[in-house]
Structure formats: C-alpha cells, structure tokens
Amino acid sequence: MAEATRILHTTLIPAFSQNPSPHLKPPFSHSQALFKKNPVRCSITTSNTDTSRSTNITQQEIPWGCDIDSPENAAALQKWLTQNGLPPQKMEIQKVEVGERGLVALKNIRKAEKLLFVPPSLFITADSEWSCPEAGEVLKRNNVPDWPLLATYLISEASFMNSSRWTNYISALPRQPYSLLYWTREELDRYLEASQIRERAIERINNVTGTYSDLRLRIFSKYPNLFPEEVFNMETFKWSFGILFSRLVRLPSMDGRVALVPWADMLNHSCEVDTFLDYDKSSQGVVFTTDRPYQPGEQVFISYGKKSNGELLLSYGFVPREGTNPRDSVELSLSIKKSDKCYKEKLEALKKHGLSIPQCFPLQITGWPLELMAYAYLAVSPPSMSKQFDKMAAAASNKSTSKKDIRYPEIEEQALQFILDSCESSISKYTKFLQASGSMDLDVTSPKQLNRKLFLKQLAVDLSTTERRILFRAQYILRRRLRDMRSGELKALTIFNGLLKYFK
C-alpha cells in the first residue's frame, strides 16, 4: 500500500508550497498564486435523472460505504468486477478471522504464482473520468495534487450514487475506515499518551483538516454548484482520506503512480509475507507473486510495506500480534537539558543538520541506529569537545552523507547511560498507561460508545505492549553493556593498582 506520510510530504506539499518543510504544515499554505479565478458551471440539475446528481442531496442519503461485515456489498462488487473485465480468480471475498473481510483461496495456489490481474480500466487514478467532468476540470486547472484530488473524486463519485460507474465499489468500501483519523483529540491524548504515534496522528489529522480547509477556501467556495457543502465537508473528507490511507497503492512499475485498485484492495496484510502489489507490464494488470503456497480455504495475504506496529495503526487501524512483526520499531525521544553549558551551541549544530531538541530515533528489537548514538554523544559531550559538535550533529542526521560510525571512547559510557535513562523514562510512561488501562473509566453513555472505547483502548494497549517490549530489550542490552564496561574498567584499575604496588 502507498506510504501515506511520504506521499503527503512529496506529493501534496511540493505542488502547493513554495517553501516545503520536512515537518508537515497545512499543505496548501503558499498556494494562492497557483489557483486561477475561473468559475466553471456544472451540468448538475435538480432532477434525479440517471446521469445527474440532485442538488438537494444530503450527506445522510449518500451510502458512504457499508458495514464491512455485510456480505451483500462484497458479492455485488465481485459480480460487477467480473462483468467489467476482471478475469476469473483463484480467490473470493469472504469473512475472515484476520481483517474481517479478505481474499480466500478457492483452489491450490503455488509458491511464486502470479495472482489477481486487475486491468487498468478498473483502477481509480488521478486521470479517471469524473461523473461531473466540470468538477474534475476545476481541480486539474488548479493543479490540485493526486491525494486531495482523489479524495475529492471519491466523494464526488459517492454522491452520484447509482449514476457513478464506481457505485458497486464505493458501496463495498468500509463506512468507517479504521484509522487514527477517526480518533478524537481526547482519545489520542488518553490512549496514546505514552507513544510517539500520538504526535504523528495529530500531525496527520491537522494535515487532512488543513487540506480540506484550503480546498474549501480556494476552490469549493467559488464553485458551490460543483462542490456543495452538504456533500464536500470535513466529515466526508475524513472518510475519503481514511479510505486513501488504508487502500491506496503505489505502483513502482508505473513510475510510482498511486491508484485505488478494486479487488486487490481486499487483500489483508501479514507481517510474515514479503510480496506486494505492482503493475505487471507483460500481463498489463496489477498482480502480486505469492511467496508461499496456499490451500483452498486459506486467507491469502500481501505486505503493506516494512512498517512498524505504530505505522500500521496510524494508517490501517490495526496492531499485529505481539512479536509477529520483525519490522516493528518504537520512536525514542532524546533531549538535551536546557541547563547544559553548551545548550545553545549544540542546538545550533543540530539545527544546521535539520535536527531538533527533542529528536526521535527508531529503536528496533535488533538494536538502534548509529544516528541515535551520535546524538547521545553530542548530548553528553563536555565544553572541551565543542569542536566535535558539528561532526556529531552531522552523524546524527540521516540526511548527512558523512561517516556515522563515530566513536568517542572517553564519553561512551555517559552516552550509553544517557540512552538508558531516556529508555527508562519512556518505559515508565508505558507502564503507567498500561497499569491505569485496567481500571480506566471509559466515560460512555451507550453500548455503541462502550464498544468503540473498548476497541480503541485494546488497540492502544496492544500498541503500548509491543512498543514497551522493544524498550525493555534495549534496556537489557544497555544495562549489560554498561555493566561489562564498568567491570572492565574495575579490572583495569585493579591491575593498574597491582602494578603500582609491584613497582613501589
């Protein structure tokens, strides 16, 4: 699946911003000049004919997807796809244990077999035809990038209901995609207080909100006939962005184009699988090649990419079982104390290399990056090492090409202790949350609310448990390294004292 954060950074911002920042700002901030004032009229009529959308339509009347446990919409989708060029398949959509709905093998599937073959006529891309062509033209004339364009397209097509070519597809989409976009600020603060994913979720929500506000200000408000507020509003944008975050695919063999690929987007993710979707030039369709055999009745999986549990929760709304994700990582936040004698110089060196105080680095169960160690060296280095600050900051930056494997034996122990302290402070936040979660008052007034809160809390508990596990591992390694170092130093000191005595 497409890497949402990267796409928001590289696709949204450059097209709209003259001053792209690596840290996400509302994406359309400097774009005024790119929008041309050129109103277009749409042929939408008030009648409810087959080829038009009623202007009286309300958001409630539009079927924004379905409850994904209802099998009818999936069956209708499957039938429609077959009638529209999807070749016979060795899988069908079924209710499954992992992912609610998924693709299940109907026949024996071999390892290294190509599956799917979804033709381009069934992809939704930035070039797809609009049921209201005038609306598409307005967005294109204003250089709206792929992501907001596709988000608007989905809403527009949903609003045309049966008149849209995509009605069967849209009706089978989840009514509420599981992603952190649907968590309120209070829920994020409460359930994800220990995890850095909270910050990422807030950033993403602000991004989506900013994108919608900008579209509304610069385009929708100027063409209310084409983009009525009852249909194109914050709620519907949350839905369409939620769909994009959890289903959009980047196709490497089509120059990295992004597309919604009906049918292929029914495949669920497994951390143990290595195969991913791509366009196959020889068969001219989206395929994937199995990396294992499947028997009839078994669910078939793909990989959504090498993502941590936190990233999977952020975009897809699920957390893999503890210990099953070899790519799992946790963001450790490192900081330099304001009381540090060289605080200003260190901050300047970090800023020069695009870093900040505090700064997050990913810890994995297998270890931590060299950049983190370089940051730790900088944090603990005394004023006498000020000449090295720039080199340390450069090595701490993952953008720098300079040598990262720097070593300063004289401050190595302090640097390791500094990382250990940061790990332990983070562990205590997770432990506090996990202990409190058992007796957390969910503050609900209906069974529906209770179900939702219980579900969110469980996701947060799962994420916190897996993230803390990585921190525990790092704590163990760091304590052992420090113990060995200190006992080595002690031994050296004993030998030295012995030698001193001998010479005396």
Ligand SMILES: C[S@@+](CC[C@H](N)C(=O)[O-])C[C@H]1O[C@@H](n2cnc3c(N)ncnc32)[C@H](O)[C@@H]1O
């Ligand atoms: C591309 S869709 C896959 C089809 C989806 N299951 C459906 O019924 O529409 C991605 C969504 O499937 C679900 N999903 C995928 N892999 C999963 C997994 N390993 N565990 C739990 N849910 C998963 C999540 O809700 C995710 O947002």
